Amino acid sequence: RRLSKIILTLVLLYLVPIQAQGEDAKECMVKDKALGGWASAPITYMVNECFQAMNRASLQNWGLPIQPFLGMAQCSCVTDKIRQKYTCQEDYNDFALKSPPSSALLIQKISVECVLEGAMGEEAKQAYLKGLEEIEKAESDNKTEEPVIKEPPSDDAKPASPSKQPTWKELSSQG
Numbered sequence: 001r002r003l004s005k006i007i008l009t010l011v012l013l014y015l016v017p018i019q020a021q022g023e024d025a026k027e028c029m030v031k032d033k034a035l036g037g038w039a040s041a042p043i044t045y046m047v048n049e050c051f052q053a054m055n056r057a058s059l060q061n062w063g064l065p066i067q068p069f070l071g072m073a074q075c076s077c078v079t080d081k082i083r084q085k086y087t088c089q090e091d092y093n094d095f096a097l098k099s100p101p102s103s104a105l106l107i108q109k110i111s112v113e114c115v116l117e118g119a120m121g122e123e124a125k126q127a128y129l130k131g132l133e134e135i136e137k138a139e140s141d142n143k144t145e146e147p148v149i150k151e152p153p154s155d156d157a158k159p160a161s162p163s164k165q166p167t168w169k170e171l172s173s174q175g
């Protein structure tokens with residue numbers, strides 16, 4: 001559950017994307033192929049802001065800071081996966097600006113992938129998996145079975161709806 005709060009914090013962080021510089025660009029604004037369509041500053045900003053948000057959430061929820069190595073690894077993983085999906089920085093910015101809910105879902109999905117890949121360490125991965133198991137168990141325990149009908153309904157039972165619809169005059173005179 002605690003890990004879910006961290007992941008939610010990551011989602012909220014990425015709802016405020018870096019503004020795109022060109023909306024109609026067909027090729028990446030960053031033309032240096034070595035940079036892969038993303039400038040260094042936005043990447044650094046995304047990773048740093050992600051870590052700061054995770055650290056604040058950790059301090060609020062547990063009174064302890066995030067271990068810098070693990071937090072930076074998680075945030076780098078999320079940023080790298082975004083960069084793999086959106087090869088141009090402005091494409092991701094356009095997506096995030098036009099559809100914040102979809103962007104939030106993408107970040108949440110990517111964050112889970114990174115945790116399951118071990119970006120936050122094996123303990124965090126196992127804690128997440130254990131949390132999922134507990135949620136599934138609680139959901140299965142809360143399911144109620146359909147009531148068993150012991151007697152079939154009789155043939156002379158009245159239909160649920162009247163055969164004749166009442167008129168407006170009849171309805172208004174009942175009150």
